[in-house]
Amino acid sequence: xxxxxxxxxxxxxxxxxxxxxxxxxxxxxxxxxxxxxxxxxxxxxxxxxxxxxxxxxxxxxxxxxxxxxxxxxxxxxxxxxxxxxxxxxxxxxxxxxxxxxxxxxxxxxxxxxxxxxxxxxxxxxxxxxxxxxxxxxxxxxxxxxxxxxxxxxxxxxxxxxxxxxxxxxxxxxxxxxxxxxxxxxxxxxxxxxxxxxxxxxxxxxxxxxxxxxxxxxxxxxxxxxxxxxxxxxxxxxxxxxxxxxxxxxxxxxxxxxxxxxxxxxxxxxxxxxxxxxxxxxxxxxxxxxxxxxxxxxxxxxxxxxxxxxxxxxxxxxxxxxxxxxxxxxxxxxxxxxxxxxxxxxxxxxxxxxxxxxxxxxxxxxxxxxxxxxxxxxxxxxxxxxxxxxx
Amino acid sequence: xxxxxxxxxxxxxxxxxxxxxxxxxxxxxxxxxxxxxxxxxxxxxxxxxxxxxxxxxxxxxxxxxxxxxxxxxxxxxxxxxxxxxxxxxxxxxxxxxxxxxxxxxxxxxxxxxxxxxxxxxxxxxxxxxxxxxxxxxxxxxxxxxxxxxxxxxxxxxxxxxxxx
Numbered sequence: 196x197x198x199x200x201x202x203x204x205x206x207x208x209x210x211x212x213x214x215x216x217x218x219x220x221x222x223x224x225x226x227x228x229x230x231x232x233x234x235x236x237x238x239x240x241x242x243x244x245x246x247x248x249x250x251x252x253x254x255x256x257x258x259x260x261x262x263x264x265x266x267x268x269x270x271x272x273x274x275x276x277x278x279x280x281x282x283x284x285x286x287x288x289x290x291x292x293x294x295x296x297x298x299x300x301x302x303x304x305x306x307x308x309x310x311x312x313x314x315x316x317x318x319x320x321x322x323x324x325x326x327x328x329x330x331x332x333x334x335x336x337x338x339x340x341x342x343x344x345x346x347x348x349x350x351x352x353x354x355x356x357x358x359x360x361x362x363x364x365x366x367x368x369x370x371x372x373x374x375x376x377x378x379x380x381x382x383x384x385x386x387x388x389x390x391x392x393x394x395x396x397x398x399x400x401x402x403x404x405x406x407x408x409x410x411x412x413x414x415x416x417x418x419x420x421x422x423x424x425x426x427x428x429x430x431x432x433x434x435x436x437x438x439x440x441x442x443x444x445x446x447x448x449x450x451x452x453x454x455x456x457x458x459x460x461x462x463x464x465x466x467x468x469x470x471x472x473x474x475x476x477x478x479x480x481x482x483x484x485x486x487x488x489x490x491x492x493x494x495x496x497x498x499x500x501x502x503x504x505x506x507x508x509x510x511x512x513x514x515x516x517x518x519x520x521x522x523x524x525x526x527x528x529x530x531x532x533x534x535x536x537x538x539x540x541x542x543x544x545x546x547x548x549x550x551x552x553x554x555x556x557x558x559x560x561x562x563x564x565x566x567x568x569x570x571x572x573x574x575x576x577x578x579x580x581x582x583x584x585x
Numbered sequence: 586x587x588x589x590x591x592x593x594x595x596x597x598x599x600x601x602x603x604x605x606x607x608x609x610x611x612x613x614x615x616x617x618x619x620x621x622x623x624x625x626x627x628x629x630x631x632x633x634x635x636x637x638x639x640x641x642x643x644x645x646x647x648x649x650x651x652x653x654x655x656x657x658x659x660x661x662x663x664x665x666x667x668x669x670x671x672x673x674x675x676x677x678x679x680x681x682x683x684x685x686x687x688x689x690x691x692x693x694x695x696x697x698x699x700x701x702x703x704x705x706x707x708x709x710x711x712x713x714x715x716x717x718x719x720x721x722x723x724x725x726x727x728x729x730x731x732x733x734x735x736x737x738x739x740x741x742x743x744x745x746x747x748x749x
Contacts, residue, residue: 258613261587262595283594318587339594348599350608353693366621371628383616407611415606439595443603505588 250523252278252516256498260346260433260508263318264295264310268428275300279426280346284308284320286336295340308336347432348440351419359414388413388559396563397570405566408451412444420504420551424544435554436504438497445497448562453489456569496561503554507547514540637647 226313266278279296297305301312309323322333322341341349362377370376374382385444388410391404419440434440464485466475474481514536522529721742 257588262592337593340599341598342592342595344595345598348602349597353711355606356609359610359618363614363617367617370621371625382622385622389619403619406605407615410615411603411607411610415603437595438589439591440599442591443596443599447603447607453686 221502250516250519252513252520254517256509256512257511259431260436260505261318262342264298264320264342264439265300266343266346266428276444280343281341282308282320283339283341285339286322287334291336343432344434344437344440347419347422347430347434350429351415351422351434352406354422355414355418358418384414385410392556392560392563396560397567402563403568404455405451405563408447409559409563410565412447412562413555414502415444416558417552417555419547420554421505423508424547425552433508436501436506436508439502440503442498444500444558445493448496449489449493449567451562452492452565452569455566457572459572460569492565493563496558500554500558503550507543507550511540511543511547514543714746717742 227280240320264282266279266280268276270276272460277300279294282291282293282295284291291304291306291308297303298310301310304310304327307322308320308328309327311317311319311321311329317337319335320338321335322330324330356380358377362381365374365376365378389402389406392413393406393409395404396402416435419435423433423435424430449478467481467485470481517536518529521532724738
């Protein structure tokens with residue numbers, strides 16, 4: 196099964212390889228224009244011209260990785276080209292909706308709101324006073340804007356729906372026939388989730404109940420990871436490397452685990468079998484450890500996916516930044532470094548393709564293992580003991 | 586660290602979107618797909634089992650056919666053997682009958698030969714008698730002049746005539 200998947204991945208990566216070499220050159224020009232913008236805007240504000248001229252790789256990378264109210268595509272003649280996204284604010288019970296284009300890339304205030312440029316609220320929408328200065332006393336309004344990440348989320352979800360609803364249609368249209376077209380792409384993955392994740396972790400008797408969730412998180416993570424690897428418009432957003440996204444999925448896993456826990460699961464937590472009594476009475480040490488374990492499991496799920504995907508994006512952007520850091524010294528050094536950077540970039544992208552799959556697999560597998568622990572019937576407490584601790 | 590901040594907005598949209606995605610996929614994609622996959626696996630299993638059964642049936646049939654062929658061969662052999670026996674017995678019988686017939690014919694012939702022989706002998710005897718009488722007449726014509734000689738002659742003739 197894995198061999199089959201790797202074969203599929205090989206095909207996909209071959210496709211992406213071509214794609215990426217194209218894409219990386221685009222990314223390179225993007226960074227280039229960004230560098231010019233950075234220097235232009237900071238030159239106006241900062242007195243020290245020398246430090247402003249330098250290309251700030253860290254700032255550029257963070258700007259690419261975090262969420263924003265506009266979808267920056269590239270710079271054209273020093274002007275940023277971006278898609279303005281709708282701003283939806285809940286300000287003291289009042290709903291405010293307008294386009295983020297009114298902010299002029301954060302330079303202007305609109306309807307008494309402005310994008311904070313510095314400080315702890317950097318990038319957030321804050322209220323401004325009549326004279327244009329930031330109102331420090333006013334509460335920061337609740338921001339439900341369709342940000343870059345939200346739009347990317349919608350695009351990813353739409354893609355997933357298109358793929359799987361059409362696959363489902365094919366399944367119902369040609370029952371009991373060999374898979375064809377989109378079916379043959381998704382079927383090995385679906386069977387992989389079923390036969391190598393759900394059944395071994397949960398068991399043949401109860402896995403069916405959890406299949407919809409496991410398949411959904413697997414494909415949600417996998418497809419959004421892949422979208423994140425495409426460096427231009429519909430992709431390129433660090434969606435699965437966003438804590439809010441991973442947190443929601445981790446909470447779903449936690450809730451499903453908690454609500455499907457059977458008697459022996461709770462007994463296991465409150466009165467862990469096979470542990471000396473003095474670890475439970477008078478100080479309930481083991482129950483405390485078990486309850487902490489309940490929380491750490493989804494927490495680790497959340498952090499692992501976030502860290503892996505974010506790290507991949509940072510490294511890729513880092514390699515690209517190298518060109519401009521060296522280019523800052525002298526143009527020819529930048530050009531000389533670029534082949535090496537691109538080579539490493541391609542290598543990292545291929546590695547990220549693998550990571551995209553592995554992280555989807557790990558998230559689904561660990562969720563399945565937690566569900567399996569929750570529904571497992573302990574016939575022989577000592578023999579079965581503790582599950583694999585992750 | 587902006588990187589590890591969780592935005593309430595994104596949290597809200599993700600929960601909403603992910604929940605809807607879970608619902609739609611669960612109802613309209615995973616349910617039919619899992620059901621169809623299961624059904625297909627079952628139908629493949631069934632088809633394979635049916636093929637296996639058919640193969641076994643074929644083997645059985647083949648064995649039956651061979652058995653039948655063997656029996657037919659044996660029957661044919663038995664029939665041939667019987668036919669040969671019948672043929673031989675018919676020939677034997679015919680031969681016996683022919684022998685008997687031949688023997689009977691021979692016997693008949695022998696009897697008739699015997700009869701003819703006796704007849705011929707009788708005939709011969711009569712002729713000899715008549716010839717003897719003629720001879721005797723002639724001799725008697727000569728010899729009857731002498732009485733002694735007559736008697737002698739008669740006796741001698743009588744003795745001679747007793748052939749059989």
